[in-house]
Amino acid sequence: MNTEFLEALGDLEKEKGISVEVLLEAIEAALLSAYKRNFGSLQNARVQIDRETGDFKVYAQRTVTETVEDERLEISLHDAQKIDPRYEIGDVVENEVTPRNFGRISAQTAKQVVVQRIREAERNIIYEQFSNRESDIITGTIQRIEQKNVYIELGKTEAILTPSEQIPNEEYKQGDRIKAYIVEVRKTTKGPQIYVSRTHPGLLKRLFELEVPELQDGVVELKSVAREAGARSKIAVFSRDENVDPVGACVGPKGLRVQNIVNELNGEKIDIIKWDSDASKFVASSLSPAKVVGVEVWEDEKVARVIVPDYQLSLAIGKEGQNARLAAKLTGWKIDIKSESQMADLYPEGYNPVYNEESNDESLAEDGLEELIELPDLDEYRNDEV
Template sequence: MFIADIKRVVEQVSRDKGIDVEILIRALEEALRSAARKKFGSKVDIEAQYSPDTGEIEVFQFKEVVAEVTEPDLQISMDEGRKLDPECEVGDSLGTKMDTSTFGRIAAQSAKQVIIQKMKDAERDAVYSSYIDRKGEVINGIVQRVDRGNIIVNLGTTEAILPTREQIPRENYRRGDRIRALIFDVLYDTRGPQIVLSRTHPELLINLFKTEVPEISEGIVEVKGAAREPGSRAKFAVSSHDSDIDPVGACVGMKGSRVQNVVQELRGEKIDIITWHVDAAKYVCNALAPAEISRVIIDEENNAMEVIVPDEFLSVAIGKRGQNVRLASKLTGWHLDVNSESKYDEMMKIGYESLVNVPGVGEGLADAFFEKGIYSAEELADSTVEELVEIRGIGQEKAVALIENARTYAIEAAEAAEARRLEDAARAAEEAAAVQAEDEVVPAEAPAETPADEPGEETASDAETSEEAQ
């Protein structure tokens, strides 16, 4: 086990596992010390040293020079000490080289366990230090195996894991397939692979475009954001620092070659590339493309926007199962509420009517409130006196009265709406109960049919009739 060409083995392991040679040497020295203590006890003073010249690890046992030996494993007599070192004195510590071949099988097994554990620890440290600064990079690997839905990926020097939650839906891999994924996390853990990969993270999309588009890697085109629903659709926002370069055209490439390479890597995921704009409303309009936008109402306090679109573009703006507006919201960071023009006009009409119905508010004031951005009795009730006195013809007392009237009206309107809702619910319940009662009515049983008389048999009535005839 302990041979002179350990140097060659250590160097080979260092190359294969990426572990520093010094760490391996210290592991071997510790293993031999452990083996010696297993053989001779824990009290003995043992040292192990690696000789780079011979490529051998030598083990020395140190004993104290004493006048009278009481513990042979720890002490050596003056006469024996003088044989090793003629100049030794009482109290000196002398080392003698040990024959490692005498350690025995149990000691060798103990040394083996120490080496294995030390190598695992060193390998874990090497992997962690090598990959911790590479988080966010795209890396290539080979599928090693699939373990309970998780894909184990061989990266060459170590293994990584692609958890089920980080896999694109309906994407299947088999052993030996090439896989490209983002280094999502690096864990300091001895159990299983330490490197966690992702195929669903938006950063994967960004990094793939960096690879395909030189303008991005050169800093001419800047990626402003990305949002994905993995395997289905993604939105990608870019801007250009050079007015002569179209950022969207740069990402699309000649005849769509660049974006198609990314789409193929993501197994057909549709990608919308949009132009980023410093104006949030224009940015949202770009993000909702290809829908046309009529107007945008911004609520900065709640970080929300109400987007009004022509009726024919409502389904396009919302997208299949709300996907388009959902991705646009993720990309821009704004909560988006999309309405059609007809619905918006209806809402404005209802709001205007509620304003006119507030005591003290006529059509003239309702128009003034609309110009001020107050579109309903509820919004008037939530207004402040300072906001209302800015409107011509409204003083402080009138403003207070209008707000109070609006609050009263809003409460009464809400109560009336709730009463109507309860009345409709009760009516619906009665109708449902009536229908159920009709279904439960059992139809009356039809009278039982008299069985036909069998031929050759004479009934009592037939017999009586026959007698009368006679």
């Protein structure tokens, strides 16, 4: 080793961010291991690399004792004081034992240590870079597909899209550009493993944040997301600025913003709902595109009953209950959907719900949304919940 070697380590420190001192300490430890393996396995020793010249020396270490039991590990006080009168019992005496042919071994060992440390440093840098981006969106290129796992190239590393996180019936081809949501970053012996998802609701949220400047600026808030990947999603948005239409901002001019997201998700339908602090109005809006006659709420149990016209019942429930299921996820409420005729059967004496043929999810009638009918027994209600 020489000064050129030290200069090379200095360049590595600047390029890779690995401290020269850390590298030298690792090389010393590796050289000591190599020395013991080849020359003195039963001997205490120390390897030192000169920080100025790059030269290295091996020193044997023996402890000063009154009675010597092993000359390779111990030295008598009398013999130690011949070397230096200041030695006392318990001190350690060192003498150089650098082998003549140790240069080749040291060069190979140093190379191995440096390469290993560079690899570890790069892995740590990648881990730190992506562990801070959990719950964020990444864009990469599909590198290969193995055993249904899709591997996405992200520069110096790759992400794994497992089958459970893939959108049903979505095709993945090598070379395609793809966006995904970082679910987890694990530190393993083989380096960081980045797991991503195409089905996570967070992906939809991040896509809207990329497309809608008002979300980035905080003018519009995305309150909640409900998603059944590949089929349909609902998002609830809100703005404190009365002059800003949160739904319109997310839809974009001629629907361009939401269409870009639909295209990214291969045609997944997206309902954009205006969030409302009034639970009854929010629940009614969440069932869009179905029109709602009225809503009853039980605040303590977070249970809501929604009344819809007979011809809107199947639309409100959705195919295989999808619309009602997404509305429940979006609002966090248990929702029971009843048609007007079903309510008439429950209350043969009649009831007077407010219903406007022109009503829609954005302009529900302000009066009559709550306490339209006498509350039934909750146990009976729960048996009918969606």
